[in-house]
Amino acid sequence: MTKADVIAEIADKTGIDKAEVTHTLETFFSVVKDSLAEGENIYVRGFGSFINKKRAKKVARNISKNTAMVIDEHYIPSFKPAKIFVEQVKTSDKAKVSAE
Numbered sequence: 001m002t003k004a005d006v007i008a009e010i011a012d013k014t015g016i017d018k019a020e021v022t023h024t025l026e027t028f029f030s031v032v033k034d035s036l037a038e039g040e041n042i043y044v045r046g047f048g049s050f051i052n053k054k055r056a057k058k059v060a061r062n063i064s065k066n067t068a069m070v071i072d073e074h075y076i077p078s079f080k081p082a083k084i085f086v087e088q089v090k091t092s093d094k095a096k097v098s099a100e
Helices: 003-014 018-037 083-090 093-099
Strands: 042-044 048-055 058-062 067-071 074-081
Touching: 003 018, 018 042, 018 048, 074 083
Parallel strands: none
Antiparallel strands: 042 048, 048 074, 058 067
């Protein structure tokens, strides 16, 4: 499902114009990105959490040049689904079919 599909589905289910849904969705994405960039996590009860995960400093290898390089400590965005969300997907017939 693409972003356009999500927008169309929301517009169909709510009766709201696609342009307004697009603006709202883009604003939501912007808020999530800006908040995580500022180090602030977002918690949506019943859905999940958008969090920053800390990656430790490590030594990695560039295989093609056979050299070692240091990757500094950094943060990456991550999504952790709520238990209720995970259970809904686990018990879904569609999820079982696509996993096989």
